Amino acid sequence: MSPILHALEHDKPKLSQMERKLAERILASPGEIVHMGITDLAEECGISPATITRFCKVLHFKGFPDFKVKLAAELAHSDASPQDGGSSYQDIVAGNPLPFIVEAMQANHLASIRDTTSLLDLGRLQSVIDLLCRARRVDLYGMATSSIVAQDFYQKLIRIGVNCTAFADSHMQITSASSLAAGDVAFAVSYSGETPETIDALTCAAASGAATVSLTSYGSSTLATLADIPLFSSSLEQGMRRGDMASRIAQLHIIDILFTGMVSTRFGDFIPKLEQSYLNVQHYRHKRGGQS
Amino acid sequence: MSPILHALEHDKPKLSQMERKLAERILASPGEIVHMGITDLAEECGISPATITRFCKVLHFKGFPDFKVKLAAELAHSDASPQDGGSSYQDIVAGNPLPFIVEAMQANHLASIRDTTSLLDLGRLQSVIDLLCRARRVDLYGMATSSIVAQDFYQKLIRIGVNCTAFADSHMQITSASSLAAGDVAFAVSYSGETPETIDALTCAAASGAATVSLTSYGSSTLATLADIPLFSSSLEQGMRRGDMASRIAQLHIIDILFTGMVSTRFGDFIPKLEQSYLNVQHYRHKRGGQS
DNA sequence: TGAGTATGAAAATAATTTTCTTTATTATTG
DNA sequence: CAATAATAAAGAAAATTATTTTCATACTCA
Structure with missing residues (x-):
């Protein structure tokens, strides 16, 4: 899962009622969000646009449009070729044979660098x-x-x-x-x-x-x-x-x-x-x- | 190269003067465009915002924001593609603009991890x-x-x-x-x-x-x-x-x-x-x- | 010159953000 | 255990900002 969505999932407990509604809506179909205006989204969730803007700032985006662009980039990542390419983090657990560990570690580190780069805010x-x-x-x-x-x-x-x-x-x-x-x-x-x-x-x-x-x-x-x-x-x-x-x-x-x-x-x-x-x-x- | 950028490159001859300026600016550093407003971009290119909106419509996007989101998604794809993917180390030298440094650093680190992994002697x-x-x-x-x-x-x-x-x-x-x-x-x-x-x-x-x-x-x-x-x-x-x-x-x-x-x-x-x-x-x- | 196209200025619209107010929640004190 | 203060959450509306459209002008090519 992409870092942004993961962060959302992770932060969910900390969020307030309305913010949670929003987070859940985003997690439900992130792909749609990217093509929505803040007003439509607000209406769908039954909350006010103000709450969305605030929410984006809490997550340290510059605003809703910034959030959309970053999310779009990430979503594109995650459905890239799953071979080594995608951003799928591999879980590394016990008793794995060495070749598997090597492969998984490589996938994790590559994904980690890619994701980090794409989330960078050059400004x-x-x-x-x-x-x-x-x-x-x-x-x-x-x-x-x-x-x-x-x-x-x-x-x-x-x-x-x-x-x-x-x-x-x-x-x-x-x-x-x-x-x-x-x-x-x-x-x-x-x-x-x-x-x-x-x-x-x-x-x-x-x-x-x-x-x-x-x-x-x-x-x-x-x-x-x-x-x-x-x-x-x-x-x-x-x-x-x-x-x-x-x-x-x-x-x-x-x-x-x-x-x-x-x-x-x-x-x-x-x-x-x-x-x-x-x-x-x-x-x-x-x-x-x-x-x- | 991503389809959008490729299309730009391909259409360049057909474009008018101002549109070409714009296309060239976009091709120069697509990554930046994604974080810009239409006004900033217009100013940078010495053209009017109207031209940009029109340009986006010509390319069959809904408007400039739509273009940005789609471009962001594509750029993310191309980062993950093997195109940068080979083992080409980029030299990082003085006076480089930040987007270039970021790109080069990513290429180096990715290549470095890939090469190292493939050179590993599991025994x-x-x-x-x-x-x-x-x-x-x-x-x-x-x-x-x-x-x-x-x-x-x-x-x-x-x-x-x-x-x-x-x-x-x-x-x-x-x-x-x-x-x-x-x-x-x-x-x-x-x-x-x-x-x-x-x-x-x-x-x-x-x-x-x-x-x-x-x-x-x-x-x-x-x-x-x-x-x-x-x-x-x-x-x-x-x-x-x-x-x-x-x-x-x-x-x-x-x-x-x-x-x-x-x-x-x-x-x-x-x-x-x-x-x-x-x-x-x-x-x-x-x-x-x-x-x- | 005139029809068609390209472009920008500015108006109109739409989207987003901020401010301010209200409401709800939690903590505190008598 | 209220009652009330303090704090946080949320929305309405205003302000701001971004984008799009319209319209006027300039340019190009026949």
């Missing part, structure tokens, strides 16, 4: 790139699996001379967030968007006046709502406990895009630093003569 | 899984970018109760390697396969009697030669300095396969631990009551 992405390029200082937050993603970004950013930190320790995150100021950027990564430590850190960063960016799985989440600019990776159907593998790949994919975007934007500034950092590692290593 | 993979499952202790080595991969594996392994370490510090790696013994496994990650610190650590581990596994880019390298079982991820043509992004994704892909393979092999042992570790995080978090 937001560009805004984040601009923010990061201009930032005085960048804080990266993430716990557990997400700290891997944060660390990855950290390594990239320091190589181009961006002043940034990526503490895995939640106390240090808060400490660091407290000392942020206007012109700084706080970037929070979380699979669920509900990790308390990460939410705390981002809240604190916002209070300090920093611009806030979140990177979470698709759907409504505390972290995404909190952030000035929310970014999303595709989410998998399966339970959270094992579902974060593809998500992490997708998040790294977004990190790569952000980083490349930054380098591309400020080519003159960044490339020499990137080269220099590479050369320095070589140089000092050589000087040492290989002795460890 | 070796199974050997490594068996080794890891039986290991008394596991050491993970990796510097810089590769330490991210090592850390990721570390997080997974401790969740299923495997006794392992993943120091980023090269001295600690050596120290740890020295204390390995027969029945232990040393797992070294490196993009180039020539990272001196990692080579040292793996050499030391081998000397201590541990089984050694390497994970490097495809090709002959010191590290791969050194290891009892070498594993490979696909390599990119382009220079090392920026070529490690796709490689890291591919390496994580292999880590995911290894981990899932382990869990699948020893389902009874590992799954309860995995569940427990998840529940414990939830539990202690809850107990604390959200206060940081």
Whole structure:
């Protein structure tokens, strides 16, 4: 099932009465929705157009038309060739033979990257790139699996001379967030968007006046709502406990895009630093003569 | 290419001046069009909105919004098609507009996962899984970018109760390697396969009697030669300095396969631990009551 | 020159979003 | 256990924005 529909299904319990009616209508035949106006849909569901717009915003779309376009893209995906092609996430369970695992993992990771790419909002992405390029200082937050993603970004950013930190320790995150100021950027990564430590850190960063960016799985989440600019990776159907593998790949994919975007934007500034950092590692290593 | 775009290309000669401008703009970056209003697009092309509406009707769409939704659906299709699908790595260079970067990054990462999967040696993979499952202790080595991969594996392994370490510090790696013994496994990650610190650590581990596994880019390298079982991820043509992004994704892909393979092999042992570790995080978090 | 076509300006319409008000729900206090 | 405050949900209607249509003008080709 496509990430958007999956997110709907997932969020259903959290929704209010009218919103649920709407969600159910959308899930019932998503293909139709795409060709409907907001008024028709409202009437069919017996709700007001206002509720639909609000609903779309809760899900972090720009509005109803934006929702339609993204949904259309996803639906097209899901009925692509099921061979490796479609976006059908494979469940990986016990006792499977290795060839099956390999196949399923490949399908999941490919689908995850595709879905994430098609859901990307280029405008937001560009805004984040601009923010990061201009930032005085960048804080990266993430716990557990997400700290891997944060660390990855950290390594990239320091190589181009961006002043940034990526503490895995939640106390240090808060400490660091407290000392942020206007012109700084706080970037929070979380699979669920509900990790308390990460939410705390981002809240604190916002209070300090920093611009806030979140990177979470698709759907409504505390972290995404909190952030000035929310970014999303595709989410998998399966339970959270094992579902974060593809998500992490997708998040790294977004990190790569952000980083490349930054380098591309400020080519003159960044490339020499990137080269220099590479050369320095070589140089000092050589000087040492290989002795460890 | 998608039917709509193909039709545009095909009809181009027949179109009038302004219509051609429009068609060309659409063909230039169809992905953007989908997120634009008719007014913005008109302005960008230096034509009037009326022309766009008329143009859409000529192509037998109901109007501009209808065109957008249909185009979005088609673009999603074409992304999934094998057309981009081959193994063509795109070079990502300076000054590229964001849509291009996104497209190229997706192509690279998809190709990287596909290539890596097709290069996998299932026999070796199974050997490594068996080794890891039986290991008394596991050491993970990796510097810089590769330490991210090592850390990721570390997080997974401790969740299923495997006794392992993943120091980023090269001295600690050596120290740890020295204390390995027969029945232990040393797992070294490196993009180039020539990272001196990692080579040292793996050499030391081998000397201590541990089984050694390497994970490097495809090709002959010191590290791969050194290891009892070498594993490979696909390599990119382009220079090392920026070529490690796709490689890291591919390496994580292999880590995911290894981990899932382990869990699948020893389902009874590992799954309860995995569940427990998840529940414990939830539990202690809850107990604390959200206060940081 | 005139018939036909292409185009844009502006008016008309339609769609969407926002604001504001009402209603329902939940929590709080006497 | 009311009664009431506080909060959230939902719709009506206004405002805004987007799209389409109409109409006037300019251009092209016979």
